[in-house]
Amino acid sequence: RGGSTLSSATTTVLNSAVASEETAAPVEIFRKDYEPLPHLVEKINMLFSIEEGKTIVTTELFIEPNESYNGKSRDLTLDGDETCVKLLALSLNGKDLEEGTDYTLAPGKLILKNPPAGAVLKTVVEIVPEDNTQLSGLYKDGPMYCTQCEAMGFRRITYYPDRPDNMAVFENVRLEADKEAYPVLLANGNMIDSGDLGDGRHYATWTDPYPKPSYLFCCVVGDLGKIHDTYTTMSGRKVDLQVFSESHNVHKLDYAMESLKNSMKWDEDRFGLEYDLDLYNIVAVDSFNMGAMENKGLNVFNTAYVLADKDTATDSDFERVEGVIGHEYFHNWTGNRVTCRDWFQLTLKEGLTVFRDQEFSGDMNSKAVNRIENVRGLRAGQFREDAGPMSHPIRPDSYISMDNFYTATVYSKGAEIIRMYQTLLSVEGFRKGMDLYFERHDGSAVTCDDFLSAMSDATGVDLSQFALWYSTNGTPVVTYDTKYEDGTFVLTLTQKSNSDKPLHIPISVGLLNKETGEEAVATKVLDLKEMTQEFKFEGLKGDVVPSILREFSAPVKLLPASGEEDEEALAFLAARDTDGFNKWEAGQKLFTSLIFQAKDAEMTDKTYDFAKEAFGRTLTDKESKDYSILAYALILPSEGTLGELVDVVDPIAIHKARGAVKKRLAREFATELKERYDELTAAMEGSEFKVDAESIGMRRLRNVCLEYLCSIRETPEEQKTAAELAMSHFKKASGMTDKVAALGALASMDGEGASARDEALETFYKDADGDALVLNKWFSLQAMADLPDILDRVKKLKEHPDFTLKNPNRCRSLIGAFAMNTAFHEESGAGYAFLREILEDLDQLNPQISSRMAGSLIQWKKYDEKRGQIMKAELQKLADMKPISDDLFEIVSRGLK
Ligand code: 0A1
Ligand code: ZN
DSSP states (O other): OTTOOOOOOOOOOSSHHHHHSOOOOOOOEEGGGOOOOSEEEEEEEEEEEEETTEEEEEEEEEEEEOTTOOSSOOOEEEEOOTTTOEEEEEEETTEEOOBTTTEEEETTEEEEOOOOTTEEEEEEEEEOGGGOOSOSEEEEETTEEEEEOTTTTGGGTSOBOOSTTOOEEEEEEEEEEETTTOOEEEESSEEEEEEEOSSSEEEEEEEEEEEEOGGGOOEEEEOOEEEEEEEEOTTSOEEEEEEEEOGGGGGGOHHHHHHHHHHHHHHHHHHOOOOOSSEEEEEEESSOSSSEEOOTTEEEEEGGGTOOOTTTOOHHHHHHHHHHHHHHHHTTTBTTTBEESSGGGHHHHHHHHHHHHHHHHHHHSOHHHHHHHHHHHIIIIIIHHHTSTTOOOSSOSEESOGGGGOOHIIIIIHHHHHHHHHHHHHHHHHHHHHHHHHHHHTTSEEOHHHHHHHHHHHHTOOOTTGGGGGTOOSOOEEEEEEEEETTEEEEEEEEEOSOSSOOOEEEEEEEEETTTOOEEEEEEEEEEOSSEEEEEEOSOSSOEEEEESGGGOSSSEEEETTSSOOHHHHHHHHHHOSSHHHHHHHHHHHHHHHHHHHHHSOOOHHHHHHHHHHHHHHHTOOSOOOHHHHHHHHSOOOHHHHHTTSSSBOHHHHHHHHHHHHHHHHHHTHHHHHHHHHHHHHHHTTSOOOOSHHHHHHHHHHHHHHHHHHTOOSSHHHHHHHHHHHHHHHHTOSSHHHHHHHHHHHHTOOGGGHHHHHHHHHHHHHHHTTOHHHHHHHHHHHHTOOOTTHHHHHHHHHTSTTOOSSSHHHHIIIIIHHHHSGGGGOTTSHHHHHHHHHHHHHHHHOHHHHHHHHTTTTTGGGBOHHHHHHHHHHHHHHHTOSSOOHHHHHHHHHHHO
16 A cells, blocks of 8 residues: 555535535636745645546645745635535544534635644545546546646545645555456556455556646546557666557557657757656547646647547647647656746746747757747737737736636747747857756746746846736737948837837847848847837948848737838848748738738739749749748738738638639649649659658648649639549548648539539548547538538538537537638628537536637627627627636636626
8 A cells, every 4th residue: 555544435525515505706816916825735645446426535635834934824725626526524633623613614615724733634525527527627538537637627636725836745646446447547656556456446556756736646547558668868767658548549659659759858958858757658538628738747638639640640730749749748847847836827837848849849840840830820829819808918917717828828929938038048048047947946836037037047147128028918019110321221120019118029130132132141139128229230232131030039010110011022031031931921921911902902913923923933943842831931821810910800801802812823823833733743652651841841732732723613614623633632642631631622612513522521531430530620621611501511510420519629620610710700690609509508518618619709809890799799698698617707708898
């Protein structure tokens, strides 16, 4: 038993009175109210006795006074969600406790009166994982029981100070379950004991030597297959690596294992950080609210972010698996060894870890491609969020439900803030800051300010002005003005943000000679620290074209002071910029101008010619082997990104305008597109399927050509040609990437293409053979199609036997995908009403998912008056719903403000 004295017990329920009270009103929690705990649980032992329909959790908490507490209270508050945790027994130092005298109960809380130093509190509770549809706490998913404790799931397992500044050693975690049904018993750390219990049941005891907050606790009990490998760390320690999934998916785990080993090596090389346990386990689960979870030594992954093989995963899926495996692994230091003091500091671990995973992916693949992909994501997701009612600084000031703050802002903008430290301090300076951060804070729960201090102290750079990024919401705008005279180029930058004081913004700039295209001044980081600042470049030989905000050096919108883009300069940069990111960016700006012209009236010849030239040059560039860069340079800015650039969004007009530009370019370059398509087909034929940068790039470019070619579908003849091309692409697909590209094109076909569409959809469904992730693609592709009757189709798919609201991936694949379709905004508002009806049901099952999906309705102020009012009315219906979860309540009430 490894020293634990736990055994389970059954008595009457002690907290039933609290559980039956009306649900408590939502409470807003403020960052400024942080107070340390009067007592800390320094050590905990746990016993999970799992039986069908009932799990008994017994714990021993070893309590000590907290030296950093200087408040008045001597009571210890334990968090516990009485709606799912039934308290059966409670004793302190072996003596049963009395409610009222020794402790009090309130909704969500148990207050233990004045526990003495060295107290041992024993609790016994009952939970029902089988009924847990929220997927927070301990829940049952298919053949396994699994926990999710971040942010506040542990209180759905037992009573505990469920906050990250209570770091405890989980000394003994004992799991007991039926041996045949649940042969695998896993928890954090290392297994120290296991055996049979004699009645067909078995047990395993785990210990984790590293103190951790409850949100990093995990156990998994199930019938699972696995793969195994080892990794030898830089100091020569051998670590066992295991990746688990349901047995029928075990053949899709190799890429995750490879990515894990690459991550371990990368963190040693780049940051000198080594893994610290003897075992690293990963488990894939089907029903999961988020992407994955970094539980110490036992990561849990949404199957969508860990399973990958060529027949079921696209190249983007492979890229995501690598990135998320890296992300969770990197959390072992940035998040686990050094954690957050409170949840307002979430970006301390998430922004930093996203930055680390981006750098890792950049090193594994192509830096420029990676940067483009990340900035595309940032603009489509985070800029949009920051312009709407959920706008918040990367370190928020308040929340009702913390689950709502796992946002693009905290994650992606947070990563941009970390990237700016590195840009300002250099790679070496940043590394020094990281070293000092770990030297100072290993084993503790700290704040964003502590991180900033480490960076500043390690490099001697004053970052006090930079700190404003943590408290300023919204996307800052930087405008630029230029002047050239007698060999001197003057760049004037002006900033505008929600901060009264100017932000410290690193602006990377390079200058290109206007005549030769040569770099006249190589990339230089300018420190924009004032509201308006002038930067002079002297001694130039001839006029220059500036390339500003290279590599997207700050999360801002960059605009010309005149309000008019210099299209000639953009065309020049799109052709010649030596910065891969800005070269792409210039092309995107040209396309953007053209799309807005198409929306407002007519495309002008001048803009069209510039865009055409950029498009044609990219398409016929036979020198570059950077196929992904070429592909991205041909893709028009997304509708989401375009919507960000205007005050009032008319989604249908944007959709049409973008479509018009796409079709015009497709017709203009039909021959070249087909040539490039055929060349790539020939180049790939007969070669082995690979998931390296070159092969991914070739498939990406070929699929972009396919998409353009298939957009030419006006006449019945053209419809037939497009359908034939897409169908042949579908049939000859070398893997899921090509299949999805073909089906994506086919799904929107009508007229002469309708029968090919239906045939391909049916084949795809049959070939999926029940594979959950492939079926998700089948649902999504249909929900995203560009057809006139899309809402009816989605409604029908919702009734499909494979559809369920209970599985978040499935729900996102149909409902989430539909909410991104232009058809969602169809004028009558039927799309909005459909989503609201679903949210009403979903909120009863899984508030985290309902609140996330409600994000599609809260942007109503961005839309034209009529649409906006219908969206708002649907939001109001949600707000009036009873009962409503705190999660959804927070989003809809912010949305209605
Ligand atoms: N920390 C995880 C993400 C995560 C957050 C919340 C969860 O449940 C509410 C689950 C996972 C990560 O950054 O990967
Ligand atoms: Zn994370």
